[in-house]
Amino acid sequence: MPRVAAEVRAKREGARRTQILEAAAHVFSRKGFAGATISEIARAAKLSEGSIYNYFRSKEDLLINIPQHLVQSVLVPLAGDAPVPATPEEAERLLRLLAGAMVDRVRAHAPFLKVFLSTLPYLSPAARRAYMQLLPTYAAEVLERFLREGARRGVFRKDLNPVIAARALPGMLLMFLMTQEVLLGRQMIRYGYDEIVPEAVHIFLYGAAPREARARIRHPEGGRT
Amino acid sequence: MPRVAAEVRAKREGARRTQILEAAAHVFSRKGFAGATISEIARAAKLSEGSIYNYFRSKEDLLINIPQHLVQSVLVPLAGDAPVPATPEEAERLLRLLAGAMVDRVRAHAPFLKVFLSTLPYLSPAARRAYMQLLPTYAAEVLERFLREGARRGVFRKDLNPVIAARALPGMLLMFLMTQEVLLGRQMIRYGYDEIVPEAVHIFLYGAAPREARARIRHPEGGRT
Amino acid sequence: MPRVAAEVRAKREGARRTQILEAAAHVFSRKGFAGATISEIARAAKLSEGSIYNYFRSKEDLLINIPQHLVQSVLVPLAGDAPVPATPEEAERLLRLLAGAMVDRVRAHAPFLKVFLSTLPYLSPAARRAYMQLLPTYAAEVLERFLREGARRGVFRKDLNPVIAARALPGMLLMFLMTQEVLLGRQMIRYGYDEIVPEAVHIFLYGAAPREARARIRHPEGGRT
Amino acid sequence: MPRVAAEVRAKREGARRTQILEAAAHVFSRKGFAGATISEIARAAKLSEGSIYNYFRSKEDLLINIPQHLVQSVLVPLAGDAPVPATPEEAERLLRLLAGAMVDRVRAHAPFLKVFLSTLPYLSPAARRAYMQLLPTYAAEVLERFLREGARRGVFRKDLNPVIAARALPGMLLMFLMTQEVLLGRQMIRYGYDEIVPEAVHIFLYGAAPREARARIRHPEGGRT
DNA sequence: GATGAATGAGTCTTCATTCAT
DNA sequence: TATGAATGAAGACTCATTCAT
Known part of the structure; x- marks a missing residue:
């Protein structure tokens, strides 16, 4: 396997995760964790519901990863x-x-x-x-x-x-x-x-x-x- | 209708409300609002689920009324x-x-x-x-x-x-x-x-x-x- | 609490369980366990999906209870x-x-x-x-x-x-x-x-x-x- | 087109099918048909999920073909x-x-x-x-x-x-x-x-x-x- | 042919709310 | 008023299948 492809894939995966986490953060902040739905997060991320689960294990997993990937650099x-x-x-x-x-x-x-x-x-x-x-x-x-x-x-x-x-x-x-x-x-x-x-x-x-x-x-x- | 009966009734209703709100506050504080269930609140109040709805319109109504009856006097x-x-x-x-x-x-x-x-x-x-x-x-x-x-x-x-x-x-x-x-x-x-x-x-x-x-x-x- | 009411309730609960288990056995035998859906079982039992869960914890719980309540006496x-x-x-x-x-x-x-x-x-x-x-x-x-x-x-x-x-x-x-x-x-x-x-x-x-x-x-x- | 290539191709296709069916049989026997996932079968066959669909139409198609290719010779x-x-x-x-x-x-x-x-x-x-x-x-x-x-x-x-x-x-x-x-x-x-x-x-x-x-x-x- | 990300229909399960008793 | 069974809408999550690369 060419290493380049692996790198590209890793980068695209990172981008997708960020894209999803941003959507999740946005929806969470408007509706709260309990009030947010995966469906709405998916819509905000312009993805299907199923795709979210290709990158995160669960709704709580989204929550836990938000600070790591999003807020980290700022705090x-x-x-x-x-x-x-x-x-x-x-x-x-x-x-x-x-x-x-x-x-x-x-x-x-x-x-x-x-x-x-x-x-x-x-x-x-x-x-x-x-x-x-x-x-x-x-x-x-x-x-x-x-x-x-x-x-x-x-x-x-x-x-x-x-x-x-x-x-x-x-x-x-x-x-x-x-x-x-x-x-x-x-x-x-x-x-x-x-x-x-x-x-x-x-x-x-x-x-x-x-x-x-x-x-x-x-x-x-x-x-x- | 005798006014006395009305007073007694009002007082009993107040007692019931307090009883329910205390139970709700207790359950809410352990589980959070979303995590709490009416069933559990009813159990804590030693009432049935249906009865709660004789005193409060909804689960959120419970939440809104908690400070009025409970915390106000304290805080x-x-x-x-x-x-x-x-x-x-x-x-x-x-x-x-x-x-x-x-x-x-x-x-x-x-x-x-x-x-x-x-x-x-x-x-x-x-x-x-x-x-x-x-x-x-x-x-x-x-x-x-x-x-x-x-x-x-x-x-x-x-x-x-x-x-x-x-x-x-x-x-x-x-x-x-x-x-x-x-x-x-x-x-x-x-x-x-x-x-x-x-x-x-x-x-x-x-x-x-x-x-x-x-x-x-x-x-x-x-x-x- | 009158004991009679408790008895009546217990009997009705037993009847409901049987009713549900019979429906489940019927659907399971036509579709298999994996192929059966709670929705179909509920329809067969002339109940709503939610009601099933008032009597059994899960789909597997239905399966496990079928022989106990239904086939037992025959085998x-x-x-x-x-x-x-x-x-x-x-x-x-x-x-x-x-x-x-x-x-x-x-x-x-x-x-x-x-x-x-x-x-x-x-x-x-x-x-x-x-x-x-x-x-x-x-x-x-x-x-x-x-x-x-x-x-x-x-x-x-x-x-x-x-x-x-x-x-x-x-x-x-x-x-x-x-x-x-x-x-x-x-x-x-x-x-x-x-x-x-x-x-x-x-x-x-x-x-x-x-x-x-x-x-x-x-x-x-x-x-x- | 040279006939030799066609033969080679057919033979390789047969090998792929066998490889997949063996993996499927293995996974099916551990998890059952309903419990098995294409993803797991693909992993067991050291192929991607998509590739399986180049050789079999559906998950059930795998099941149906297992005896033909695998069990036949044995039983x-x-x-x-x-x-x-x-x-x-x-x-x-x-x-x-x-x-x-x-x-x-x-x-x-x-x-x-x-x-x-x-x-x-x-x-x-x-x-x-x-x-x-x-x-x-x-x-x-x-x-x-x-x-x-x-x-x-x-x-x-x-x-x-x-x-x-x-x-x-x-x-x-x-x-x-x-x-x-x-x-x-x-x-x-x-x-x-x-x-x-x-x-x-x-x-x-x-x-x-x-x-x-x-x-x-x-x-x-x-x-x- | 191979890949694996994307899809979305389909399921189980929960639970606030209603209502007949 | 009290009860608690019945309801069904809603939501998280799974996974067979597709398809662009």
Whole structure:
């Protein structure tokens, strides 16, 4: 068998898979996983129902493969090689960039996130874990390193908990993203992300308390609720 | 017809509805909306399938009515009448209480939140809006007032945007709650909420930057992405 | 709950099951298991497709239950209490009766036997075993006892192997039954069962060899092929 | 066109057909006709699915052609030219050989016989007839001639019905073969074929009745059930 | 001739909903 | 009002067959 033919075939198979997954993602995001039908996905992919099964084992298999082939490239290299900041001003600039990028991505992939959120809780544990690893973990780890390094250089508090903080900052934005983009599908407050992002980053860096108050304060030491 | 009988009837009908909705909420949270069957809900409610249709028009009708009867009372009056703080220390204490309460509630209702998240994006817009109003909005408005008042009294920065900030604080916690309680169902980081909540509140109040840095800083003024 | 209602319900359920199984047996015997469709069975049972599944878990479940509820009573008490013969003449008379009864039964249930034969080899081992026990085993054991007792009383050869002989006699007839009734569905030779049965029984009792030859013969002593 | 090429082509076509039929027989016997797929047969034949349709019109066409090309040569010439026996002792020896050969063949082809049994009842009448002629008929006719000749020479009873008897002897063994080899796939009684065959042949020749009884007996004269 | 992707008709099975009792 | 059997529409999935390459 000529190797060329095999390559061509492999490429065409890849194209078909992408074509189907795009159709599936589209239908899933409009109807949800349960509400989507293979028939509709096939129509969207301009294929017959049977053909779908030449490339994927089941409807759930489609779902599981969507992030791998479709969203992957977008989610992973979020802040791959963010430089370590030298000053708070630089930190603020970098964090705004990072946060802005995160917002853009979530907004761009809101349809997929809907599917993700509505399906995940009822997937098999294995599928769930595989799914989860794709998402915020990586971003959080990058940010964690960023904070840890920055703290060592005195750009952040020495007593800052980088694990918690690295999730708190995206969380601030997540609230807006979740309600506006994913759940409601429309804006709820009168501020745009160009106002939200700087404000959130500023709070993250300098807090909500007035300047005088900050001067007196030390690190929290636990004790909850 | 004696009015007493009518009252008794109405009360019994209400009891039946509650009984059914509780069963439905229970089954929905284990199986999801699509995965739940009327048969299973009927069994959980110790009724027959037919009887459910004497009280609700359809399966979706059950879903729509769950928050009205069940969750409302639990989620809404989160911080109904939080006092206005006089000092930053008191604000920190109050915010810790508020945040802790929010965490407790979300954790207690995680199963229902799963249903909420998985179903909401695909409901009719009207149902979606009705659903949404019950949840974080109200809490956010309470917090918003709290911040606005506090700012006026100098406990928070004068230039703090209370609308954004009131959503940023719950968001910080939301990140942990979403991934751990709702999506994954297990702890992901090595800190418990008794460490997360104070740290988040502290960041919210005083920021991640070191004290010296804060002294120099002014308010952000927009410019994004 | 009144017990009477439960009884009525149980009886009606039994009637429905029988009704469905009869329809299934009918369709299976015409089309085979694989060729039959639930839709056709439902039509034959004058029910909707869905109703079938209120009484049986699957198409295979129908198949497995057919002998239990339908054919059982016919196959089991074949020669339940055949008297022990005192003379060879009586033995011949009794064996003709027995063989004739067997022929009648197989012919009466030929449609079911078709299904049985075509399906059995591809059932799960457990189902297969359960299925098998219903059929020739019992008949063979009755005959075995009959031969063993007869041999003790001198009506059959003392050195006759009753286990083998008890299967050889039905086997003689089985050849005709299998080819004519089950496989071909029409007569293949010019003799009817009223001639076949006596001849087979006679051979079974007195052999194909001429009288003179028999006088000289002893028992076989193994050594095969 | 050169005739040589045509011959080569015909021969290659024959080889391809055999290759496919062997694969089909193999798959059919493991999965049954309905359970087998063209895809699996193609894999077993080391061909593509499409190629099969260059040689056979349909899946059923494969089934119908299996005996012609495969089983024919094995099953047919069972006792092609059995010599006519001169004495009862020789007859017994020959019959044992014949019966043993039959047992061996059935056992060797048990997998195919399963397919045969499960498929035949639901084939078209024509296919059924074609199928049937290959099998026991021919063997029975050989045995019939053997018995008829032997009777003429006084080795068997003059009043023996050779048509019936020629089917009764194989039938004796058929009972064991059917239950053990075809239906159950495992031994059911504690005797091996090396004991079953001689015993069955002995019964066939000399009967189950004791010697004294035989001396008194005449031919049966009908009258049934 | 060989290939194997594409097709779509055909099946089993599920389940929300209805309705006679 | 309560029941639960009956219904049948709908959907995932299979696979024999076709056909462009």
